[in-house]
Amino acid sequence: METIRKLAILADAAKYDASCASSGAGRRDSRASGGIGSTEGAGICHSYTPDGRCVSLLKILLTNFCIYDCAYCVNRVSSNVPRARFNVAEVVALTMDFYKRNYIEGLFLSSGIIRNADYTMEQMVEVARQLREEYRFSGYIHLKTIPEASPELLAAAGRYADRLSINIELPTEEGLSSFAPEKSLPSIRGAMGELRWRIEEAKEARTTSEAKPTTVAAPAPTAPTKRAGRARAPRFAPAGQSTQMIVGADGASDQQILGAADNLYGNYRMRRVYYSAFSPIPDASRLLPVQAPPLAREHRLYQADWLLRFYGYGVDEITDTTQNGMLDLDIDPKLAWAIRHPERFPVDLNVASKEMLLRVPGLGVRNVKRVLMARRHGRLRVADVARLRAPMSKLLPFVQLADHHPRRALDDPTALRARLAPPPRQASLFPDAAA
Template sequence: MDEKLTTKLRILSDAAKYDASCASSGAPKRAAGLDGIGSTSNGICHAYTPDGRCVSLLKILLTNYCLFDCAYCINRRSSNVERARFTVEEVVSLTLNFYKRNYIEGLFLSSGIIRNPDHTMEQLVLAAKTLRREHGFAGYIHLKTIPEANPWLIEQAGLFADRLSINIELPSADSLARFAPEKKAASITGAMSQMKERIDEAKEDRRKFSPAGQSTQVIVGADATTDAALLNTSAVLYKDYALRRVYHSAFSPIPSPSAVLPMKAPPLQRENRLYQADWLLRFYGFTADEVASASRDGMLALDIDPKAAWALQNRERFPLDVNTADREMLLRVPGLGVRSVNKIVAARRHTRLRLADIGRLARSVKRLLPFLITADYRPTRISDRANLRPNLADAPVQGSLF
């Protein structure tokens, strides 16, 4: 790789790291001794395909030049950052070369707005189309779509991408008007609605159109929006637009920040609690209002996960008999995840479950003891909220919900 292209890759992979909507995470180098190529510093991230596989993606921007001046974005037009721009041919070449070397299994491609939204969208689509049509690329492609672009271009993107995403960035129209005046909430939701319609139509006709659906990202802590409001926004997005995922990204102060932004980032634990709450909405049958009912002034507790907080708020509903309780209520027991509950429901058809049985079916019996009754166990007394909270606080992320 020549020096000029290496410099572009460094700039445009770093510029893409603020977008969490492809589920990026740290990854070790695949090949030691190769200076940067294939490492996370040069844009390798992780994402999940529709069948649940974890894949490595080349995560880059087509360019970090941008006509927009969104206050929270490091690539805004008034930002003093090093700029670069790939050609479509360079994006295609990088993707194919990384793929052939087994560094990646796909591409995540976004961009700043150059010339106008239509031109930018055309370039993104052309990159994906060239990979698919001219090179027979069968890897995973995630395209960031631009809501202000012509609807026909967004439809073209869905023909070549596995997933599409449009970032709403901020949860309210008022915040968007203040921090990103060139963006319009109606344009974003309109594009989401269009994508949902095309995805639904493709499923009915058994055609491929963005088979992994669509996702979005919301920035946490750049404005005064509460966690309760964020969760209500997520619930609406899931219900109205069938989004696969709403990613929450904690605001991080950027170089040369806008004066309207907060000077400090929110605690990362807040982002973690919102992700846990998001799982409750998607997989555990909770509503946004139920999760928020255990919050204080609309903010989720930081010392305890939202499922445990709800259980303490509704202590009168526990303990539950594992041999008779509805599946829906078992899913609300702190420490019981979907898989454990399914195993319990299947096993109790054949025998009355004892505490030792639960120990084999769940991850942590200790967390369950105050909330469950088994054939040979019943809590000796109903523990109150004050006594239970210290035992449930600061639990591991996975153990707290799953």
């Protein structure tokens, strides 16, 4: 029961970290259904691999004791919350037990800072080391690394973990110094840079080792000939690194948040930047806002992040300077850009470049590829585009086809925005009831 109590506390404390994405899957329990696997049980969450597989992870903290006093953190030293701590052997045993029961396929491990950064990081690395070397665990391991830890410990973490992450927390140095005085943005970025070059060095070494077989001494005349072997270079965090930013705790605008994310993608080769809407916490600091930001803001930031990474948009294009650098909450950022630039439309789907097709509301990367392939065989018509299952009401005002022209739809952007924006949701008479 002591282990269950610790698990309940430390799994709940880990839920605020969004850099391990949750799937939102329906609740299923193999203990009741007789099937295999479970989405229930304390601490089990879901993440997605680059190839789209859903991986069940045991998501916990090593401890929620912490010597830091970050205003936005429920586990800060001044917070009045129940405390618990696992030792290394307990985390290893839990992981292996859950894995053997087919509840999980991997581990997401974070921790509060105890004693100092090096001591805490050493404990987390030891968990991963024992799983890999003593138990031959081949499942997924994600370690939340501590930027103030020594480079040697960061290097050891990367040898055992599939992914590493360092939370930047807030997008500006001013915000971080106000809300997390023990943390330093240069220190965080320095650790990210350390991980980046180690990840790239390991990839380059493995590519070289796979391309060039090792030299094998010529066998004696009577010995059988053997094929040259290949010495594989060691892995280092093959799934890369990720980070998280808190949205709405400080006064940072969406433009500042996206600017910081763009810098992280460009300079540190970040795999993902996660955005976590600030949630009011017990015994909150007076520095924090009383209410959480609308969840729609977090959603719009993820959509804008997608435009940065896959659609060729710049930060200044996505955010509207007339709205103080904030995203429009009523419509998605791609549609908002198109309405602000009616002079760029309509786009002729039969002749437009790929870059311009990607800016058409309602057309995603996959459908743009299909349009480019289909128009090789003839001029596209409305019926052809409808087969793409794209949202036609959003798409048609911005495109020209062989049998369609939007005519004067773009002459009044305000009316077009009103027509395409989703209707406001009616307030429920029973706000606590499930929607």
